[in-house]
Amino acid sequence: MKIAIVYTSVTGNTEEAMNIIYKYMSRYTSRCNVYQHEHFPLYELDSYDAIIIGTYTWGNGDIPNEMISLYRAFENTSNKDIVTAVFGTGDQCYPHYCGAVDEFRDMLFVHSNLAATLKIELMPQFLDEHRFERFVEVIMERVKNEKGITI
Numbered sequence: 001m002k003i004a005i006v007y008t009s010v011t012g013n014t015e016e017a018m019n020i021i022y023k024y025m026s027r028y029t030s031r032c033n034v035y036q037h038e039h040f041p042l043y044e045l046d047s048y049d050a051i052i053i054g055t056y057t058w059g060n061g062d063i064p065n066e067m068i069s070l071y072r073a074f075e076n077t078s079n080k081d082i083v084t085a086v087f088g089t090g091d092q093c094y095p096h097y098c099g100a101v102d103e104f105r106d107m108l109f110v111h112s113n114l115a116a117t118l119k120i121e122l123m124p125q126f127l128d129e130h131r132f133e134r135f136v137e138v139i140m141e142r143v144k145n146e147k148g149i150t151i
């Protein structure tokens with residue numbers, strides 16, 4: 001089983017969300033690798049069973065520039081069976097709350113096997129824990145059921 005979390009974070013909110021997701025992933029598998037966006041080998045995208053994307057939102061509900069190449073790689077992949085999920089942090093003060101999660105969601109729905117999305121308001125709080133737990137649970141159920149992988 002090959003699973004990756006690929007994320008970007010400037011002020012640490014999305015990184016903290018990633019850490020919590022990684023913690024819950026560890027319940028299921030020790031084969032989940034975490035990559036900051038610039039270290040993820042895009043040329044290996046097709047070989048993954050599941051990829052979890054983490055992003056903050058920039059500008060006016062936009063995907064940060066550094067995540068565009070990953071977005072394009074999914075648009076161009078011939079493997080539509082990769083189980084995907086996207087999580088992000090954002091600020092409800094902006095009109096397009098977590099707009100980057102919505103952008104990735106719409107694209108991944110078409111170009112992959114999208115399992116789940118998760119939006120977190122700024123720094124994750126204790127009250128968010130069950131949402132993280134459920135997010136990971138749904139992803140791993142999808143991996144198990146649709147890729148026939150024992151977890």
Ligand SMILES: Cc1cc2nc3c(=O)[nH]c(=O)nc-3n(C[C@H](O)[C@H](O)[C@H](O)COP(=O)(O)O)c2cc1C
Nearest residue numbers: 009010011012013014056057061089090091097098
């Ligand atoms: C210039 C700027 C524009 C932003 N635009 C949005 C936005 O459109 N929608 C949103 O939900 N959050 C927006 N945010 C808030 C960030 O996405 C939020 O603070 C996020 O948690 C930062 O993630 P990070 O700590 O992982 O870098 C914006 C922040 C800045 C500084």
